[in-house]
Amino acid sequence: MKTLPILAVGASLLSAPVLADWHFRGTPNQWQAASMTPIDTNHVQTCQQFQQGDATGGPRFKIDRYGDWAESYPVADFTVAGNQSYRIDFYTDSQTILTTPVADCESPSYAQTFPQLYFRGTPNGWAPTAMTLVDHHTWSLLMDFDGQTNQRFKFDLTADWSQNYGDDQRDGVLDASGEDIFTPIQGEYRVTVNDQTLAYSLTPVNPCASDCAEPMMLGASYQPEQTTFSIWSPETSDVTVTVSGTLYPLTKVSDFNGYTDVYQTVVPGDLHLAEYTFRINGIPVRDPYGKMAEPGTGNDKAVNIVMDMSRTEPIGGWAARPALVNREDAVIYEVHVRDFTLDDSAGVSSGKRGKFMGLVETGTRYNGLKTGLDHLVDLGVTHVQLLPVYDFATCDGLPDSDPCYNWGYDPRNYNVPEERYSQSPTDYEARAREFKTMVNAFHKAGIRVIMDVVYNHTYAKEMFESISGRYYTPTDLSGTGNSIDADQPMVSRMIQDSLAYWVDEYGVDGFRFDLIGIFSHQEVAQWGRALNQQFPDRNLLLYGEPWNGYASDPKEAQRVRYGTTHQLVEEHVGVFNGAYREALKGSNDDTRTGYMFNNLGSADAGWSVYDGLRGSAYDPEDSRNGTWFRNFAADPEQSINYISAHDNFGLWDKVFLSLSGNVVQNSSHQVLALTPPANLDDAKRVVNFGMGMVLTSQGIPFIHAGDEFLRTKTDNEQMNVPEAWNYGAHGGTHNTYNAPDSFNKIRWHRRAEHAATFNYFKDLIALRRLHAGLRMTSNQDIANYLSVSRPDAFGGQLVTGHITDPKDTHDLFVVYNSGNNQTISLPSGTWTLAADATGARNQTGLSGLVLVEGTAVTVFTQTR
Numbered sequence: 001m002k003t004l005p006i007l008a009v010g011a012s013l014l015s016a017p018v019l020a021d022w023h024f025r026g027t028p029n030q031w032q033a034a035s036m037t038p039i040d041t042n043h044v045q046t047c048q049q050f051q052q053g054d055a056t057g058g059p060r061f062k063i064d065r066y067g068d069w070a071e072s073y074p075v076a077d078f079t080v081a082g083n084q085s086y087r088i089d090f091y092t093d094s095q096t097i098l099t100t101p102v103a104d105c106e107s108p109s110y111a112q113t114f115p116q117l118y119f120r121g122t123p124n125g126w127a128p129t130a131m132t133l134v135d136h137h138t139w140s141l142l143m144d145f146d147g148q149t150n151q152r153f154k155f156d157l158t159a160d161w162s163q164n165y166g167d168d169q170r171d172g173v174l175d176a177s178g179e180d181i182f183t184p185i186q187g188e189y190r191v192t193v194n195d196q197t198l199a200y201s202l203t204p205v206n207p208c209a210s211d212c213a214e215p216m217m218l219g220a221s222y223q224p225e226q227t228t229f230s231i232w233s234p235e236t237s238d239v240t241v242t243v244s245g246t247l248y249p250l251t252k253v254s255d256f257n258g259y260t261d262v263y264q265t266v267v268p269g270d271l272h273l274a275e276y277t278f279r280i281n282g283i284p285v286r287d288p289y290g291k292m293a294e295p296g297t298g299n300d301k302a303v304n305i306v307m308d309m310s311r312t313e314p315i316g317g318w319a320a321r322p323a324l325v326n327r328e329d330a331v332i333y334e335v336h337v338r339d340f341t342l343d344d345s346a347g348v349s350s351g352k353r354g355k356f357m358g359l360v361e362t363g364t365r366y367n368g369l370k371t372g373l374d375h376l377v378d379l380g381v382t383h384v385q386l387l388p389v390y391d392f393a394t395c396d397g398l399p400d401s402d403p404c405y406n407w408g409y410d411p412r413n414y415n416v417p418e419e420r421y422s423q424s425p426t427d428y429e430a431r432a433r434e435f436k437t438m439v440n441a442f443h444k445a446g447i448r449v450i451m452d453v454v455y456n457h458t459y460a461k462e463m464f465e466s467i468s469g470r471y472y473t474p475t476d477l478s479g480t481g482n483s484i485d486a487d488q489p490m491v492s493r494m495i496q497d498s499l500a501y502w503v504d505e506y507g508v509d510g511f512r513f514d515l516i517g518i519f520s521h522q523e524v525a526q527w528g529r530a531l532n533q534q535f536p537d538r539n540l541l542l543y544g545e546p547w548n549g550y551a552s553d554p555k556e557a558q559r560v561r562y563g564t565t566h567q568l569v570e571e572h573v574g575v576f577n578g579a580y581r582e583a584l585k586g587s588n589d590d591t592r593t594g595y596m597f598n599n600l601g602s603a604d605a606g607w608s609v610y611d612g613l614r615g616s617a618y619d620p621e622d623s624r625n626g627t628w629f630r631n632f633a634a635d636p637e638q639s640i641n642y643i644s645a646h647d648n649f650g651l652w653d654k655v656f657l658s659l660s661g662n663v664v665q666n667s668s669h670q671v672l673a674l675t676p677p678a679n680l681d682d683a684k685r686v687v688n689f690g691m692g693m694v695l696t697s698q699g700i701p702f703i704h705a706g707d708e709f710l711r712t713k714t715d716n717e718q719m720n721v722p723e724a725w726n727y728g729a730h731g732g733t734h735n736t737y738n739a740p741d742s743f744n745k746i747r748w749h750r751r752a753e754h755a756a757t758f759n760y761f762k763d764l765i766a767l768r769r770l771h772a773g774l775r776m777t778s779n780q781d782i783a784n785y786l787s788v789s790r791p792d793a794f795g796g797q798l799v800t801g802h803i804t805d806p807k808d809t810h811d812l813f814v815v816y817n818s819g820n821n822q823t824i825s826l827p828s829g830t831w832t833l834a835a836d837a838t839g840a841r842n843q844t845g846l847s848g849l850v851l852v853e854g855t856a857v858t859v860f861t862q863t864r
Contacts, residue, residue: 022090025072026061027054033067042093043315047105049085058082063090063097073097079350084363091315094430098315099349101363111136113195114157119143120164121153121181128159135444137196138319147186154180155193155200165198172537173323174198192320197446201320216257217497219289220276220306227271227306230264231278231287232490234468239263243276243306258493272308273428277301283466286413288494292428293412295419296397304413305428309505312432314440318507322446324382324539327572327637328700328775331765332450332541333381334512334645335359335705336407337389337421342741345748346371356389356421356434360441366748375751377445379708379758380765383541384442385450385512387646389435391416393459394738405744407646407737409514410459410480414498439507448509450541451502455495456515456548457483477518479549486523487555496527503535516544516575520555521564528571541700543574543640556627563627566618566634574638577616577699579630581643583608584690588648589669589734591658595818596643596690598855606796609816613801614788615639615698617779636776639699643690644707649734651690652710655683656719669734671725684710685855688760688837689818692857695764696774696814698782708761709750716742756838763839767859773805773812781805794822798852802827813860820854827862835859 023033028048036044050059060079065071073095080086085105089098110133117139118128123146131139145151155174157163166178174193185202193200221228229241229250239250250263275294277284284302286293292305324330341348341358345366352358364372376384388408395404396412397419408418417435419425424434439449457478458464464471470488477483486492502508516524528542546560553559560568565575583603586594595603603609608630611617615636622631633639644651657663659682661675677683687710694701705711713733718724726732727739736743751758768774776782785805791798797819803812812834813827826847833843837856852858 021065022092023064023067024048024061024088025064026077027051027057027059028061030054033064035067036063036088036090042091044090044092045088047085047087047102049105050080050082052082061088074351076351081347081349081363089315094427094433096315096424096430096433110134110138113137114139116157116159117193117195118156118159119153119191120156122146122148122151123153128156131155131191131193134316135319137194138444139193139195140317141191142188143191144188145183145185147184150182151184152180152182154178167200169325171323171325172199172201172321173325174200190317192317194320194444197320197323199320199323201318203318217289218259218262218494219287219291220271220304222272222306222308224270224308226266226268227274228264228266229276229278230259230262231280231285232259232261232467232494233263233280234261234470234490236281237263238281240279241265241267241276242279243267243271244274260490271306272311274306275303276306277303278467280467285466286463288464288467289415289497290413291415292432293391293416295425307428307432309432312429312436314433314437319440319444321443321507321509321538322382322448324448324509326775326777327539327541328698328777329769330383330448330541330700331381331695331768332383332385332640332700332702333376333379333705334385334387334452334702336387336646336744338405338741339744339746340705341372342745343747346746347748348372351423354421355423356417356438357423360438360445362441362445367752369748369751371748371751373441373445373447376447379762380769381447381703382769383448383450383509385452385702387452388454389418389421389451390414390453391418395420403740405738405740409454409737411454411457412459412463414453414455415501436506443507448541449507450510450512451508452512452514453499454514455484455486455498456513456518457481473518475551477548477551477553478515479551483518483549483551486519492523492526495523496530499527499531500534503531503538503540509538510541510543513542513544515548516560517547518549518553519560520558521560521567522558524560524573525568525571528568528573532572540572541574542572543576543638543700545578546575547578561627562629562632563625565632565638566620569634569638572635572637574633574640574700576645576702577612577630577633577639577641579608579628580612580616580639580641580697583612583630584693585643585651585654586658588654590665591660591663593658595816596686596693596855597655597658598818600796600818603796603818606790606799606818609693609799609818610788610790612641612693613697613799613814613816614782614786615776615779617698617782633699633779635778636698636782637700640702641694641697641699642702642704643694644704645702646704647735647737650704650711650713651687651707652683652712653714653719653725653733655686655690656680656712657725659683659686668730668732670732671722673722676720682855684754684757685837687757688839689855689857691761692764692835692837693816695761695768696857696859698774698776698786701768703761706746706750709754709758711746711750713739713743715740717747760839763835764857767835767840771803771808771810771812771861773803773808773810776805794819798822798824800824810861810863813862815852815858815860817852817854817856817858821851822854823849823851825849826860829862831860831862833858834861 060077087100131141134140155165165174168175168178218230286302287304290304291307294303297303338354342354347364348358391413392408393412394406422431424430473485586592593599659677664673715724787802799816801814831846
């Protein structure tokens with residue numbers, strides 16, 4: 001990835017009184033032409049205060065080129081929320097409009113914690129060089145590093161060393177009066193500091209001094225003067241590529257960079273945005289390495305686009321990546337791009353609803369409550385896991401007005417952002433930039449981004465079979481009609497290259513692998529090693545589902561399963577803990593219940609919860625070890641703890657249905673009849689109990705979008721109506737992959753109606769992030785500092801954990817009570833009740849015998 005020089009824009013929005021060719025017209029100024037302020041060659045800006053619109057519509061505007069309506073953007077009026085001031089940035093080369101809410105336009109400025117910040121180090125002779133506030137809480141400076149011996153630097157607030165910052169832990173987070181920051185880098189770098197999180201970063205402005213060609217990979221490798229086209233073709237030499245209508249033959253080249261059986265040609269000229277199609281034996285095929293694709297062309301035309309990706313960087317450059325000291329510090333939130341902001345109640349600008357940019361719009365509200373990105377920040381999660389956002393086949397190329405819906409588990413182009421989530425699907429630079437801007441905005445908000453990737457199968461075999469049948473396993477292991485054979489070295493390499501591309505080019509922070517159990521653990525280990533070696537400072541999260549599509553696999557023993565997960569510990573690869581999930585809730589798609597419903601039977605009389613609290617720690621000496629034994633994690637980071645995800649019943653639907661009476665389901669789990677629960681307060685308590693255990697167990701907790709305010713996927717939220725649970729032959733609430741928006745979209749009124757549930761999730765997340773003892777970083781620490789008990793006297797109803805982690809400021813005593821209220825004895829000393837069934841508490845001075853509520857997690861803390 002190449003990083004272009006970045007213009008640092010200061011806090012003032014009213015700089016440089018240069019005549020502007022571009023004009024603002026909108027409801028704030030009665031559609032008169034008002035000159036915009038030039039910021040850069042292709043960048044103009046204004047600040048406007050919007051009220052409630054005019055007689056013909058709500059608050060909105062356009063950008064007018066000459067002030068005479070001869071040329072204006074966008075085609076339809078750009079709408080915004082009323083009673084709000086916005087900084088409006090317009091990029092004339094791409095016609096991109098960005099709106100940023102500001103307090104007012106009289107004295108517009110960025111929010112800041114530091115009054116000023118200075119860079120001081122060997123590159124500038126330790127002189128105080130002022131940094132510029134370029135975004136909320138974000139300071140920036142271009143600095144030329146000479147790479148001298150012992151090159152180092154620090155940051156100074158006052159230019160007199162009285163308040164300075166270094167980095168004691170070498171973790172990318174500043175420490176007051178910390179040690180000098182050493183770096184061997186050489187060249188011009190952008191230095192960035194967030195004065196809220198204290199995260200800092202160094203980004204090369206021109207990472208290559210002489211030869212700036214991209215590393216040679218397959219696909220279309222762009223250079224300004226030529227593009228190299230390469231494709232794997234192990235069975236035939238009849239390989240061509242058509243570029244902008246001209247056909248070029250490819251010839252076999254010597255093995256290079258680990259690639260074999262590669263055919264290649266070089267086409268001269270600047271081919272940025274040129275269309276191209278590979279042909280194998282005369283049949284058009286998609287480029288497995290393609291960076292962009294024409295929407296709606298399918299595999300019959302297979303049109304890819306040459307991309308100079310350096311032209312797609314986010315406006316203003318990359319922000320500092322949020323710090324993640326240990327992977328166990330993560331709290332993951334799974335969300336579908338369209339679901340999250342499509343409903344009007346999300347408060348997102350109409351043109352951004354259901355889009356990449358809607359996902360990160362700030363300042364959105366429902367009746368004063370935060371929605372969208374602001375909601376996630378308020379909740380306290382550290383990572384978002386996005387359901388598939390690469391190019392998928394269903395809904396391919398359809399207009400945005402078409403209601404077609406899909407989760408996206410039907411891949412067509414693994415390296416291309418999905419056009420349905422872009423505001424400009426045929427503006428290829430803008431589509432890529434929108435994705436980068438989305439990732440960048442999450443980072444600015446302190447949230448990392450995980451991609452849900454589906455390398456285990458393709459939409460259909462036509463995706464790769466005309467290139468080579470070696471892409472696919474002999475029998476379908478995914479349940480979709482095909483499965484990818486990563487035991488083929490060049491297929492495994494394709495997946496590895498794709499993963500690295502998303503990290504390097506788009507800045508993502510990890511991957512959730514759909515059906516990772518289709519792959520051999522040796523191949524997955526290779527991907528993990530390669531990623532962690534290439535990006536050693538990223539602390540990437542890598543995890544997946546350790547099962548396949550209910551298939552019989554002759555290579556079962558070598559696949560990713562619970563029993564082989566411990567062999568992936570050095571590569572930092574984990575798996576979903578389905579065993580703990582089912583111990584807590586029971587079945588996924590019917591009314592059978594588990595421990596959180598006060599059913600001890602399915603929880604193995606509490607022993608499976610005992611193990612889950614300990615992070616399902618792997619013991620090589622345990623005689624029970626096997627393919628599916630629940631204690632599999634050689635490190636806590638390998639256990640992804642959850643109750644619900646996108647598939648199967650959502651958390652609230654599962655609880656509601658399991659506590660209903662007279663439930664009748666057919667063989668496809670569709671609901672034919674039910675009598676709703678008489679007491680929803682009991683159901684809400686079950687939700688809190690289940691998620692409380694997830695959020696206080698060792699490992700990494702995972703939350704599905706909307707569980708925090710009792711989201712339901714019944715049609716138009718009609719939970720009391722059996723028909724509302726069903727869609728299609730196999731769809732419905734338990735599997736809404738292709739159900740309409742009426743099933744899937746999130747209605748934000750639920751945050752207001754179920755504020756108590758939201759507050760419980762928020763409180764428990766905050767408690768987890770506060771106490772290192774709830775997120776220990778090794779099985780040895782768990783063995784040393786976590787004493788788990790299942791008292792025989794309670795028959796498995798009670799499971800407790802006494803935590804004495806020296807990295808924490810407190811000891812903790814955690815109680816899971818699956819049943820009625822019980823009186824228990826606290827460990828010695830005086831304790832504080834920190835959390836109960838309702839969330840955070842602060843009841844001090846407790847000792848000896850105390851009452852713990854049933855169907856609840858109770859947490860006590862003791863100051864050392």
